[in-house]
Amino acid sequence: MDDASREALLSDLQAHADGPQQRYEIHERASGQALFSALGAAVLLFVGGWLVSLPSLIHMRAAHWLCWVPGALLLAAGLLLLACAEALSRRNGRCVMVLSADSVQFANAREATPWECFDAFEIEQHQLSMALVFSVMAGQRVPGLTPPCFKSLAAPDARPVAAGMRLRLWLFNPMLDGRRLGIDELAGLLDEYLQAAQARRTLGTLFPAVQRFSAVRHSTGQ
Numbered sequence: 001m002d003d004a005s006r007e008a009l010l011s012d013l014q015a016h017a018d019g020p021q022q023r024y025e026i027h028e029r030a031s032g033q034a035l036f037s038a039l040g041a042a043v044l045l046f047v048g049g050w051l052v053s054l055p056s057l058i059h060m061r062a063a064h065w066l067c068w069v070p071g072a073l074l075l076a077a078g079l080l081l082l083a084c085a086e087a088l089s090r091r092n093g094r095c096v097m098v099l100s101a102d103s104v105q106f107a108n109a110r111e112a113t114p115w116e117c118f119d120a121f122e123i124e125q126h127q128l129s130m131a132l133v134f135s136v137m138a139g140q141r142v143p144g145l146t147p148p149c150f151k152s153l154a155a156p157d158a159r160p161v162a163a164g165m166r167l168r169l170w171l172f173n174p175m176l177d178g179r180r181l182g183i184d185e186l187a188g189l190l191d192e193y194l195q196a197a198q199a200r201r202t203l204g205t206l207f208p209a210v211q212r213f214s215a216v217r218h219s220t221g222q
Contacts, residue, residue: 019193020101021101026096026098028091028092028094028172029173029175034085037084037088040078043078044075045079048074050071051068055068084153087153087154091172095107095156100112101196106157108155109144109145114197115197116197119198120194121191123186129172131170133161145158157169174186
């Protein structure tokens, strides 16, 4: 690599290494999903209760099970959907992750994860939700994640998949400062932080002296 190419590469890396310095908290809105689940649960419970009580209402003398069995199944489904509605209402407004210049803090992580742990991410768009999938660099790991469990439905927890080589975060509507983030806005925001971290890592490898100077300047706020 000649001097001109090195200068061009250095300028490009320095331009990306500064990156965003703001601290952002991404929250989740799940009020619509919780309301929809609650309404569905109410319908199932009403129909199930009506079927269970139907034999006595019409004075049915035999084959009560024809009403009791489907009624009981509908009641069970209604109770399950009601539990889901309660869990979703608890998710509403919860902090999904905190973005900073050097790291990202997940809701179920005991400590922040440096951006250098990731080399890419993708967003999977579903009908009513989305999933963030971060690719973990070889030899890296996401520290301090609480293992997901059934209670994770009530919290936007991240969980490792693919033997820890990926980190998956399922959420509904990401919100920033009370405003819903579209998939393109969220991808652009995350990409800015990740590109800056990758540029700093490359600077440290190819131009360690420049990277140390930039780190000192950044720490002193200059």
